[in-house]
Amino acid sequence: MKTTMYNSGNYYTRKNYRFIDSNPVGLILNLLWVYICYEVCRLCFLFENWNLFSANMSWSTFFHITLGGFRFDTSAIFYTNAIVILLYLFPLHFKETRWFQMLTKWLYIIINSIAIFANLADSVFFEFRKHRSSMALFQEFQGDNNIGGIVGVEIASHWYFVVIAALMIFFLWKCYRFPGTPVKPRKRYYITQIVTLLLIAPIAICGMRGNTFMTATRPISVNYAHKFVTEPIQTGIVLNTPFSMIRTVNQIAVQTPRLFESEEELEAVYSPLHLPSDSLTLRKKNIVIFIVESFAQEFVGALNKDLDNGTYKGYTPFTDSLLQQSLYFDQTFANGGFSIDAIPSVLASIPRMDRPFVLSPHSLNHINSLASELKNMGYSTAFFHGADNESLGFNAFVKQAGVEKYFGKNEFVADSRFGGMKEFDGKWGIWDEPFLQFFCAELSELPQPFMASVFTLSSHHPFAVPEKYKDVFVDEGLHKLHKCIRYADYSIKRFFESARKQPWFDNTIFIITADHASSKRTHDVYMGEVGGFRVPIIIYDPSGELPRGRQPGIMQQMDIMPTMLNYVGYDRPYIAFGKDVLNTPAEETWAFNWDFYPQFFKGDYVMRMENGRDISEIYNYREDPLLKNNLKDKLPGNIQQDMYTEMCAIIQSYMDRMNADNVSVK
Structure with missing residues (x-):
């Protein structure tokens, strides 16, 4: 009716x-x-x-x-x-x-x-x-x-x-x-x-x-x-x-310093355009990158030999042993303070510039990345993350970056060899140890040469470890995160035990870093805005072709891409906002990050801006890690002006290129 x-x-x-x-x-x-x-x-x-x-x-x-x-x-x-x-x-x-x-x-x-x-x-x-x-x-x-x-x-x-x-x-x-x-x-x-x-x-x-x-x-x-x-x-x-x-509400680009009226003036100071050198050595090395959740530099004992009057052991015995055979730099920094900042920095040499790139008005821009460029050399590429495949939007960004395959919790569960949902931690995703074993097995299925990255997750709140390890990695009284760091370190050790048996191992460069530092800091030297960005960047080459030991200079997450591309002999131009640390004099190395305000590290000093334009503070972060003594207008020579000019050039170059969608070379 x-x-x-x-x-x-x-x-x-x-x-x-x-x-x-x-x-x-x-x-x-x-x-x-x-x-x-x-x-x-x-x-x-x-x-x-x-x-x-x-x-x-x-x-x-x-x-x-x-x-x-x-x-x-x-x-x-x-x-x-x-x-x-x-x-x-x-x-x-x-x-x-x-x-x-x-x-x-x-x-x-x-x-x-x-x-x-x-x-x-x-x-x-x-x-x-x-x-x-x-x-x-x-x-x-x-x-x-x-x-x-x-x-x-x-x-x-x-x-x-x-x-x-x-x-x-x-x-x-x-x-x-x-x-x-x-x-x-x-x-x-x-x-x-x-x-x-x-x-x-x-x-x-x-x-x-x-x-x-x-x-x-x-x-x-x-x-x-x-x-x-x-x-x-x-x-x-x-x-x-x-x-x-x-x-994109509240994501209108901030006003940034414009010291340079012409592109020629700007590029004379700084340019993210990398051109191949006249003398390239072709090395089709596999590249494997570990991005370990909250793996702060403070937790690595071998990077803190002077802490606690030389008695500090840290929580990473395997990483300590690997460090003795690896290349690392005197000062190493993250380019952002959040997990979603790390992937663009590590894989595409894109820093956080006042907000995460993936949440910015520029997030649809064409970009270069390790994956997109290595594809031109015949590399296969993959990204692994043990969380739900939708988590943090990583799968969308890595596809934008040209990564061919994505492996998440769904793929792990579908593979009957590693325990399936029994290895789900009940909160975030798959425990690190089984997922890294899955990672190793899938690497063996990739055509060589390959570039693959894995993002771990077990060292995250609520700071738990698998039941079978509760009596092995115990709460040591400082913070529950520390036992999770021990478990993550052990999981990486188990990965290397399996990887050493694979035919691709000796032809692979392994890089271990963190997504960001941790808020669970316990030593004064790691307090404050400098300590809050300190993460390890460890480069391990089993063949021994890379130099080993501590090198002078500064390295940041977004230096990984240009350093690796140049090392394997990439012969095309590309855009990367970082630098090749293997071919940059130590005194010319630098780092940049922007959380609440932009920070620029060079030599012994860190410079901050207010309003994205004016110098507010300069500190000698080596001698004054808690940033107590502001040295603005007190530095000798042209140190302050030179740092300011270079910092402004980095910001202006980034914003000009992002606004024009000019951050890739096709």
Whole structure:
């Protein structure tokens, strides 16, 4: 029987009420109409920019991209319609009144009309920017008095988009479903409405995140679009403009120093463009990189022989023994303070610049990386992380970086050789020891030469070790993390025991570093902002071709890429913001990081800026590790000015290149 709406007093209700007429079903249908509009906008976007995508676009490719785009559409739709959802499900009976329901409908139409116009407008401007618009757009056109005229011209020349937008808005208006839940009996009404809201609220939150709390620790970002494409430019099809805008709120690029008026002046001081030297030695060495969770320099006994009056042993007996056969530098630093900073720094020589690269407005840029460049030399590449495959968005970034294979918890569990879910730690992922054995086994399956990296996880809160090791790696009273560091060190030892038996071992360079230092510091020398970035960077070459022992100078995470590329004899130009430490004089080595403020290390000194422009502090961090004595304007000669000039050059070069999407050599 036909169900109709009628106005009973001030209330909307329905004759012959059915479940299909209920508020939840009405809301779902109203959101479904918006999904349809987003997909229409995606098709418009594709056809408007067909010349950019046609070479590598097929129906199967578009279908895969659309499935990926559903995640981003969901996030945008639930964010933009949050107030509509709340009003629609508001657990008070007056929401059934005519004025309230018309208010909700008008908000629904206005909000989604804006989203439609934003998506269609980006279909036009994408050709010029090659990526979806972000909040940086408002900074880019700030003070441009001609923007209104530009928009007017584009509207006139793309009149068909205006027609399409009008048709979609009319579609939303006509298809909108009013809620029609009976308000009597009141007790039943309030119970069902409250229960409905409580059930839909977590679904809405997961929709905004683009994932569930169980599969990922943070919401998806614009960078996550790389997971669903084969070429970076295709991220424009996956994404939608409302999502890109929402996810880049408060991410407008900071004002940075501009000491150099011309590119020539800037590059005379600093350039991230690396050119092959005239005398290259081809060495097709395998490269294996360990990024060990919270593996601070403080924990490595062999790097702290003077601590506790020479009695300090640390928590890493195997790493201590490996260090005696390895190359390492006098001072080594992380380029960021978070796990998501480490992967771009280590694999792509991209530092954190006031925010994580993967969360910045530049995260869709074309980049060079160890993987993308070594591919030109015939290397196979892989990345391993024992957590859920969605965790931290690593799988999206490493795909952007050109890594061919990703191995996470899913792949480990599917391999029956290593214990499957029995090795799940119950919180983050697979225990380090079995996962590193899996890592070793999979390396043996990769075609040589290969470059592979593994990110460990057991030395993370809640600081547990497997049951069978609880009496082996015990809580030593300082912090529970220390027993986890011992377990991580033991797991690396077990990896090397297995790796030494493999035919590829002697032709491999192993690098051990951390994602970041630890907050669980116990010695004064590691307190403060300098100690908070100290991580080991250990380079072990079983063949003995690399020099061994402590070398003078400074090394940072983003030096790994250019150092390794030059060492294996890479013969093409590439972009890397770090340096080749094997061919840079010790006095010219430096490190840079930016957490709360930019810091620049060179020689004995660390310089800080305030507001990203002005020198605030300079310290002799070797003699004054707690940074008590500010030496600003007190250094001899030109040390202060030279450091400031070089620091400004690094920041300006980074921002200029990132803003222009000029951080790769194709």
